[in-house]
Amino acid sequence: MSISNTCRIEQGVNTVNRREFLKSGALMGLLSSPLLVPPSLKAMELLESGKDFSPKNNGERQGIPSVCLQCVSGCGIIGYVEDGRLVKIEGNPEHPNSRGRLCAKGQAGVNQVYDPDRILYPLKRAGKRGEGKWERISWDQALSELVGKMKTLREQGRAQEVVFRSGRNRIGDLTERFFTAYGTPHQLNHTTICEGSKFVANELTWGYYRELPDVDHTKYILNFGSNPFEAHTIHVSLAQRISEARVNQRAKLVTFDVRLSNTAGRSDEWFPIKPGTDGAVALAMTKAIMDAGEYDADFINTWTTSSVEQLKAHLAPYTPEWAEKISGVAAPDIRRLALEFASARPHATTLSYRGVASHSNGTMSERCISLLNAVIGSVDAPGGYGMAEAIKYKEKASKPPALAQKSELVKPHEYPLASHGVAQLGLPLIEEGRAKCSIYVTYVNNDAYSYPDTEHMKQILANETLIPYFVSVDAYMGEATLFADLILPDATYLERQNLEQEDCFSRNPYVALRQPVIPPLGESRPFQDVLIDLAQRIGGGLEKFFDFKTMDEYVAGRIAGIEGLQAAGGLDYLKKHGVWFDPNKKLEYYRYKKPIKSETLNGTIVENGTIYKMEGDKKKYVGVMIKDQALQGFIPTAFPLSGKFEIYSKILEEKGLPPLPTYVPIEHLENLAQDDLILTTFKVHVQTQSRTANCKWLSEIFHDNPLWIHPQSAAKRNLKDGDEVIVQSKVGQQKTKVRVTEGIHPLVVAFAMGVGHTEYGRYASGKKVVPTPDDQGQWWHTFGVHLNSLVPVMVDPIGGGQPFMETVVKVSKV
Ligand SMILES: Nc1nc2c(c(=O)[nH]1)N[C@H]1C(S)=C(S)[C@@H](COP(=O)(O)OP(=O)(O)OC[C@H]3O[C@@H](n4cnc5c(=O)[nH]c(N)nc54)[C@H](O)[C@@H]3O)O[C@H]1N2
Ligand SMILES: Nc1nc2c(c(=O)[nH]1)N[C@H]1C(S)=C(S)[C@@H](COP(=O)(O)OP(=O)(O)OC[C@H]3O[C@@H](n4cnc5c(=O)[nH]c(N)nc54)[C@H](O)[C@@H]3O)O[C@H]1N2
Ligand code: SF4
Ligand SMILES: [Mo]
DSSP states (O other): OOOSOOOOGGGSOOOHHHHHHIIIIIHHHHHSSSOOOOOOHHHHHHHHTTSOOOGGGGTTEEEEEEEOOSSTTOOEEEEEEETTEEEEEEEOTTOTTTTTOOOHHHHTHHHHHHOTTOOOSOEEEOSSTTSOOEEEOOHHHHHHHHHHHHHHHHHTTOGGGEEEEESSOTTHHHHHHHHHHHTOOOEEOOGGGTTHHHHHHHHHHTSSSSEEEOGGGOSEEEEESOOTTTOSTTHHHHHHHHHHHHHHSOOEEEEEOSBOOHHHHTSSEEEOOOTTOHHHHHHHHHHHHHHTTOSOHHHHHHHBSSOHHHHHHHHTTOOHHHHHHHHOOOHHHHHHHHHHHHHTTTSEEEEEOHHHHTSTTHHHHHHHHHHHHHHTTOBTOTTSEEEOOOOOOOOOSOOOOOOSSOOTTTSOTTOTTOTTOOGGGHHHHHHHTSSOOSEEEEESOOTTTTSSSHHHHHHHHHOTTTOSEEEEEESSOOTTGGGOSEEEEBOOTTSOOEEEOOOOTTSOOEEEEEOOSSOOSTTOBOHHHHHHHHHHHHOTTGGGGGOOSSHHHHHHHHHTTOHHHHHHTHHHHHHHHSEEEOTTOOOOSSGGGOBOOGGGGTTEEEETTEEEEEETTEEEEEEEEETTEEEOOSOOSSSOOOSSBOSSOHHHHHTTSOSSOOOOOOHHHHTOOTTEEEEEEEOOTTOOTTTSTTOHHHHHHOOOOOEEEOHHHHHHTTOOTTOEEEEEOSSOEEEEEEEEOSSBOTTEEEEESSOOOSSSOHHHHSOOSSOOSOOTTOOOOOOOOOOGGGSOOOOOTTTOOOOOSOEEEEEEEO
16 A cells, blocks of 8 residues: 555656656656666676776766765766766666665756756855845856855954855865865754764763664664655665565564554554654563563673662563553563564664654654664674674875864753764854854755744844855755855766765775766866865865865875775776675674774773773773673774673763653653644655755655545545645644545654755746746646644754654634
């Protein structure tokens, strides 16, 4: 059963492009998400012909390998170019993670390049801020204006009045280099409007920010609030492996989601859980496992900071019956699933994402979920809850020294454990006066669409006293970019260059190259090149840290220390193949048990069982003593951990927070009034966040997002499918339509992210940015409703995450 909105394929126009596209993947995807399209024969032929995708070998049609950025997953692609025009994108079969598969969004990347509303020239504001009137200017004029302002500020000792914000920034190494050399600590990211709380939970518990479930070998997946068949941050690579595991080793997939997502619909069992209560279910499952004696005592007693006795005592109140009252998941099911999960050990793993992380108890709930893996000893086991490892670059170019000033915008002092910052507070704290902002520079960012309380965010962006000068580096007219004073037209991801790595489910760490498959259109320029240029123009020492002339030179410098890649041919190899990995070097299982070489132990000290090396007055983690052996342990990243799996967290204890995984009820969801509902939000298979609704092929399939509502809740409000409603929260109200469906918890209403734009060009909003007549047969004129203006800015007090999935609302018929 498909629960996505019905598409209108039958009624659309029949251009050749479109038909090819549908044949090649989108239709198949719609019928059977996940959208996994095998590489075509053409790609296979190329592969067999000596694995060389370089243009000269392929005659008229050039195939250039690169990396997709329609979402964050980093799938390998091949862009096919005919007569200088990008005509098609397919999967790169050499890529160890995506293995030649691509989703519909990946294929629609062609649309990003040729979007008729794309910004191709530098633009200067000509009317009032946000009015949408622009004057085309030259690059020289644009950069002179910006450089003038930035130089003056810096000379006056006010470099910290420049605030930089990026969203999906894949050149963070360069932007950090630039803005640190310039002298501002205010470099905001978007992690906490995404999955920040999950990262913090993992960093507090076992060091690495994200788990790498070994789905290839797993027999049991307990999925709390992720939707890997449509979303998840490594979507295609994960979805294809879950599908295979279910066939190959009959792995069982159990999903907890407030809504019948496409993953829930294709799971063995789906539980419509009450929002924000996953932690309670996970704790009750853990208790059931402990009570039945189905736990791994050795792992708990040896490798964690807790013990079987302590855990049993702590879990005593968390009975399945207790969890049933909180979550709505029946106690017998909780017991049964817990024992099934434990009996598959160690080939069993949890999977979780934003359905857990995007709550005000996100960090704690995520810790409850990782505990499940610890008690059954599946941590880094075959088929279990693994850990990725990145290949380290050794920067050749010298790096600017760290700045002494810390940023109150990036890391407000109230949230000392929010290691990835608190992105949603960035603009509100400027308004509060926490830091002065004279120039706001944004890159791949959309505060006015993707953030909570968007009407308020827009007011801040419109306020020239708070933000006197706003420069947006963008390729499209995003809702935030509309407020800019200066727009620098970026090249699309198909026209720019950077290195890429994502956690690889085949346990093959790899390095991939995103490279231009065609030169930038119009006068657009990759921001990476602009940064190199700006550093020279601003000078004053910045140029020292940008002593490379081109991205080629910089990228070659970063990979110079990777021996295997160098032996294979370095940058040339990456340009030909798009990706490099050492097939003989798979991540081993149980790496935490690896002995430490005796020479590494020279000059180390041991404190409470943790081995350190002193670097100046700083203790650097080396390993952990286990039964008189020096072993690698769980390597800390953001926090000073012990090297054991920290079920008991001293760091949390010191902050007065529950040191053991604990269920923290979400107060405002506990005290709902009779007619209150909980507004949640989700991703769909063919749109990504704020960034793909301009793709004609995608918006043709998905352009409307009526609010999902359960028949019982609809009946109480006298609503039928398609009726108009007003949704009201404490920060705003908005009109939308409803879709009545059994596939949602009766207390919940849900809207899809990705559409409902008010800008972003004709295909996303009906508004033309560039007045060309060519609409390529656009037949839809509804664009959905985005409800982020109803979501209040909130903060998970531990991990800093923005709770997007717990807005209390009233829904009434218009
Ligand atoms: N309601 C709701 N809100 C959500 C979510 C949700 O599920 N529901 N999800 C959250 C999550 S997980 C995330 S990660 C965030 C995502 O937040 P977004 O801001 O949507 O995502 P990004 O991809 O970081 O930034 C996209 C913006 O960058 C600009 N852009 C697009 N392409 C380019 C380009 O090639 N170059 C440059 N320079 N700019 C470009 C455009 O203005 C575009 O709007 O949203 C969060 N907000
Ligand atoms: N197609 C597509 N793929 C994407 C993206 C995209 O925009 N589109 N964005 C990428 C990014 S940046 C990210 S961070 C990932 C996000 O990947 P996911 O986290 O997998 O996706 P989401 O839709 O954000 O949230 C997952 C699910 O949480 C459910 N949920 C809400 N509240 C609760 C709850 O209290 N408990 C439980 N158990 N479930 C709940 C929602 O119904 C939703 O189905 O996806 C990435 N991949
Ligand atoms: S999953 Fe993401 S990276 Fe992979 S093809 Fe789809 S949009 Fe591109
Ligand atoms: Mo995200």
